[in-house]
Amino acid sequence: MYKSYHKKLVASTLLASVVFLGTACNASNDTKKVAKSEVKAVAVKMDTTGFDKRVVDAVGPANALVSDTVKKTYGYNGKLVIDGGVTYPIVNGKTGAYYVDPEAHTTAFNKGKTATANEQKAWDIDVMPDGTGLPEGSGSVEEGDDLYEEKCQQCHGDFGAGNGLYPKLTMGNAYEEQKTLKNQRTHPDDDGPKRAFGSYWPYASTLWWYIKTGMPHQAPMSLTTDEVYALSAYIMSINELTIDGEELDDEYVLDRKKFLKLVMPNVDGFEPKINGPKGEDNAREYFNNPLNYGNGVRCMKDCFEGAPVVQKIKHAISDFTPSLNSAKTLPKVKADVKPAGPGKADYEAACAVCHATDAMGAPAVGNKKAWAATLKKGIDKVYDNAINGVNGMPPRGGSSYDDAKMKQVIDYMVGASK
Amino acid sequence: MNKIDNVSEKELEIISEVTEQASRRDFFKKTAAYSMSALAAASVVAPVSVNANEHIEANAEDDPNIMEEKPWSLKFGDDVTVNKYGQPSPYEHNVTRRTTPILSSGNFRASIAVTPIQDLNGIIVPNGLFFNRHHGGTPTINPNEHRLMIHGLVEKPIVLTMEQLKRYPNVSRIHFLECPANGGPEWRGPQFNSIQFAKGFMSCAEWTGVYIKDILKDLGLKPEARWMLAEGIDDSHMGRTIPVDKVLDDAMIVWGQNGEALRPEQGYPIRVVVPGWEANLCVKWLARLEFASEPFYAKEETSKYTALKYTGKAIQHFYANEVNSVITSPCPEKPWTDLKKGDMIEIEGLAWSGMGTISTVDVSLDGGKNWKQASLKGLVLEKAWTRFSIMHEYTGAPLLLSSRASDDAGHIQPTVKNERAAVGIEGVYHRNGIHTWAVDAKGVVTNVQILS
Numbered sequence: 001m002y003k004s005y006h007k008k009l010v011a012s013t014l015l016a017s018v019v020f021l022g023t024a025c026n027a028s029n030d031t032k033k034v035a036k037s038e039v040k041a042v043a044v045k046m047d048t049t050g051f052d053k054r055v056v057d058a059v060g061p062a063n064a065l066v067s068d069t070v071k072k073t074y075g076y077n078g079k080l081v082i083d084g085g086v087t088y089p090i091v092n093g094k095t096g097a098y099y100v101d102p103e104a105h106t107t108a109f110n111k112g113k114t115a116t117a118n119e120q121k122a123w124d125i126d127v128m129p130d131g132t133g134l135p136e137g138s139g140s141v142e143e144g145d146d147l148y149e150e151k152c153q154q155c156h157g158d159f160g161a162g163n164g165l166y167p168k169l170t171m172g173n174a175y176e177e178q179k180t181l182k183n184q185r186t187h188p189d190d191d192g193p194k195r196a197f198g199s200y201w202p203y204a205s206t207l208w209w210y211i212k213t214g215m216p217h218q219a220p221m222s223l224t225t226d227e228v229y230a231l232s233a234y235i236m237s238i239n240e241l242t243i244d245g246e247e248l249d250d251e252y253v254l255d256r257k258k259f260l261k262l263v264m265p266n267v268d269g270f271e272p273k274i275n276g277p278k279g280e281d282n283a284r285e286y287f288n289n290p291l292n293y294g295n296g297v298r299c300m301k302d303c304f305e306g307a308p309v310v311q312k313i314k315h316a317i318s319d320f321t322p323s324l325n326s327a328k329t330l331p332k333v334k335a336d337v338k339p340a341g342p343g344k345a346d347y348e349a350a351c352a353v354c355h356a357t358d359a360m361g362a363p364a365v366g367n368k369k370a371w372a373a374t375l376k377k378g379i380d381k382v383y384d385n386a387i388n389g390v391n392g393m394p395p396r397g398g399s400s401y402d403d404a405k406m407k408q409v410i411d412y413m414v415g416a417s418k
Numbered sequence: 419m420n421k422i423d424n425v426s427e428k429e430l431e432i433i434s435e436v437t438e439q440a441s442r443r444d445f446f447k448k449t450a451a452y453s454m455s456a457l458a459a460a461s462v463v464a465p466v467s468v469n470a471n472e473h474i475e476a477n478a479e480d481d482p483n484i485m486e487e488k489p490w491s492l493k494f495g496d497d498v499t500v501n502k503y504g505q506p507s508p509y510e511h512n513v514t515r516r517t518t519p520i521l522s523s524g525n526f527r528a529s530i531a532v533t534p535i536q537d538l539n540g541i542i543v544p545n546g547l548f549f550n551r552h553h554g555g556t557p558t559i560n561p562n563e564h565r566l567m568i569h570g571l572v573e574k575p576i577v578l579t580m581e582q583l584k585r586y587p588n589v590s591r592i593h594f595l596e597c598p599a600n601g602g603p604e605w606r607g608p609q610f611n612s613i614q615f616a617k618g619f620m621s622c623a624e625w626t627g628v629y630i631k632d633i634l635k636d637l638g639l640k641p642e643a644r645w646m647l648a649e650g651i652d653d654s655h656m657g658r659t660i661p662v663d664k665v666l667d668d669a670m671i672v673w674g675q676n677g678e679a680l681r682p683e684q685g686y687p688i689r690v691v692v693p694g695w696e697a698n699l700c701v702k703w704l705a706r707l708e709f710a711s712e713p714f715y716a717k718e719e720t721s722k723y724t725a726l727k728y729t730g731k732a733i734q735h736f737y738a739n740e741v742n743s744v745i746t747s748p749c750p751e752k753p754w755t756d757l758k759k760g761d762m763i764e765i766e767g768l769a770w771s772g773m774g775t776i777s778t779v780d781v782s783l784d785g786g787k788n789w790k791q792a793s794l795k796g797l798v799l800e801k802a803w804t805r806f807s808i809m810h811e812y813t814g815a816p817l818l819l820s821s822r823a824s825d826d827a828g829h830i831q832p833t834v835k836n837e838r839a840a841v842g843i844e845g846v847y848h849r850n851g852i853h854t855w856a857v858d859a860k861g862v863v864t865n866v867q868i869l870s
Binding site for chain 1: 508509510511512514516517518519520522523524525526527528536537553554567568569574575576577578579582583585586587589591603606607608609610611612614615629631632633635636644645647649653654655656657661662663664666667668694695705706708710711712713714715716717720721724725726728729730731732733734735736737738740751752771772773774775777778780784785786787788789790797798799800818822824825826827828829830831832833835836837839840841842843844848850852856864865866867868869870
């Protein structure tokens with residue numbers, strides 16, 4: 001591809017130069033030509049095979065374009081634009097509305113240095129479905145359970161059931177819940193589609209990569225390879241996934257080989273099919289047929305019968321931060337802010353992840369009302385709860401702070417919420 | 419002249435500071451002090467003063483704002499050193515990004531802050547108001563220690579410093595960036611009585627950077643390379659897969675935003691811009707591009723950013739934000755409550771398409787039964803916000819105001835009904851059905867959907 005891309009690029013530059021020279025020699029003619037060139041749209045017959053009639057009736061036709069400055073196909077491979085849109089080749093020294101220096105896009109600049117093997121190894125953290133990037137290692141469901149309680153449960157809830165707005169890691173038996181993906185909540189009481197790791201994701205490699213490089217949220221890249229295997233095993237077990245027909249009980253030890261044998265129930269649940277040598281072409285075909293995602297019709301008069309059917313807001317969301325206000329007023333001048341106590345940094349590092357908002361059910365720092373209620377128990381009880389855990393909060397908020405540090409953090413949180 | 423002397427002395431103090439750090443500390447301290455005093459001065463109640471107009475006796479119909487002198491016209495304003503980096507008027511303090519817990523994944527570090535499009539003009543969003551979504555908080559990256567690695571299926575894997583990257587010939591392009599979940603909470607009906615929350619998951623800016631294809635010329639892309647992973651180096655290490663087709667078309671690595679360096683919230687020092695496509699693909703705090711023959715299946719292209727259809731199948735790699743539009747004036751935040759019958763008023767809005775350039779925008783006053791073509795206004799650029807406008811005589815009768823855009827790729831915004839027929843109501847992403855505001859007899863504007 002590199003070679004053909006390069007060749008095409010040179011060819012198109014030559015063409016662009018010729019046109020450019022032409023413009024210079026015969027400016028008035030060319031200007032007229034450009035001004036006259038209009039984008040003509042021609043209706044394209046859409047392949048309706050396999051589509052529900054209601055969809056075909058609802059979707060307007062896609063149009064092909066005939067124009068000098070807009071193309072439906074790429075210059076370097078002659079294929080349809082992959083997203084169903086258009087591209088703007090360099091014509092008369094311009095791409096779309098922008099002038100370009102054609103030489104800037106044909107000159108080789110050779111910047112930077114060669115990436116060493118070690119540098120690439122250090123940063124190459126992705127894990128692909130075929131196992132590329134997945135290291136050797138192992139961990140059991142039981143080990144994962146312990147790790148989960150220590151490092152994950154405060155956000156993701158008991159057994160991955162979610163907590164506040166933190167994502168659920170399971171919604172039940174993956175094979176059963178996968179069947180709910182057709183559900184549409186057309187009535188308020190309807191069950192919606194259940195999208196969780198087990199029921200929805202096509203590949204488990206994404207889970208491993210996610211945990212290793214993004215979790216725990218406040219301390220990414222802190223888990224060992226074996227720990228990631230253990231957590232993956234635990235999360236697979238609470239989704240009731242099976243590997244080679246085998247359930248993942250407490251003693252189950254997940255390793256690389258077993259990991260790659262897992263077939264997710266929704267592996268075929270996605271379109272277009274992007275794997276393999278035809279992947280890009282499948283996407284191209286898919287997005288150039290608007291039957292797959294919808295398109296309108298430019299009706300101008302009497303576009304429907306009768307009065308319009310109006311759907312109004314039933315459940316308004318309005319807890320905005322800050323609340324809506326268009327007034328042109330001066331801000332309230334805040335009194336001198338006291339310097340933050342010693343607990344602030346420790347709070348930010350370990351506690352803010354839950355206490356920064358009310359969304360978690362934990363009293364948010366700055367919420368006077370919530371903290372006044374918390375403090376009714378007395379400050380000693382608050383210290384005690386923070387150190388020993390209460391409700392969804394694990395002991396010491398999952399941190400390793402000693403009692404003195406915990407008290408400093410509490411003092412900061414209380415002080416910032418007065 | 420005492421005042422000027424004082425300021426000059428302060429200035430001299432700053433200039434004469436020996437170390438740069440001390441100077442910076444002092445500067446920030448003083449800037450803060452000046453800003454506070456400016457605020458305090460502005461909030462002093464204006465003394466009624468007659469001065470030059472003392473010979474004019476004001477009548478009841480005369481505007482006191484004209485007849486009385488204002489404090490700001492009777493004394494010095496701030497000198498040029500007060501705001502080394504300029505700030506909006508304090509009277510504009512309500513013009514901010516906003517958020518709501520339901521848009522977060524549990525905390526405000528994996529969350530979204532939306533743009534007050536009701537308060538904006540033209541097609542460029544000021545950098546401080548640019549829509550912002552991230553997955554692990556905004557990092558503070560030292561650009562001297564930041565590197566970009568390009569590797570995988572290339573003949574020559576390379577590492578670039580930021581200085582080296584900026585030595586490539588740059589291009590500047592105006593493009594919108596839109597979260598594909600813009601309008602996503604309203605698949606099953608309207609929920610936000612606010613344009614900022616209903617449509618503000620997007621912004622538009624002039625981006626300056628380098629086409630990725632211009633860097634690849636030197637590296638030798640291998641024939642089997644079909645996909646590129648772009649990965650950030652913040653807490654979330656977010657990655658997305660981009661097809662090589664787009665990389666060789668118009669995908670960029672940018673360091674400039676509206677003439678200055680990218681803001682930290684926008685990926686300082688560098689991010690990807692994939693014109694017209696899901697803003698989530700425009701990976702921020704970019705550190706690594708890897709080419710491969712197979713797609714990567716990163717977390718934000720399976721667990722999220724896939725659109726589930728009524729068939730139970732989900733659209734993945736849903737690249738372009740489809741043609742879309744919204745009327746920005748009036749809107750719930752900017753109603754017509756001050757209008758009188760017979761007033762002439764401009765209906766104005768924004769249209770955009772990730773697949774090309776806006777061709778037409780039509781406006782309906784009756785919820786989409788009948789339409790009139792609006793005028794496009796100002797610059798009309800590919801994959802950029804485009805303004806439209808139509809004049810209206812206000813009659814006081816209730817209206818259902820809708821807009822419908824089309825682009826030069828031949829796509830037209832569907833009605834809500836037709837979009838639901840094509841994909842269902844559980845897709846979350848890529849909702850571009852026609853948007854409608856109801857205007858009642860008092861000029862109050864609310865968010866509705868038309869199901870006809």
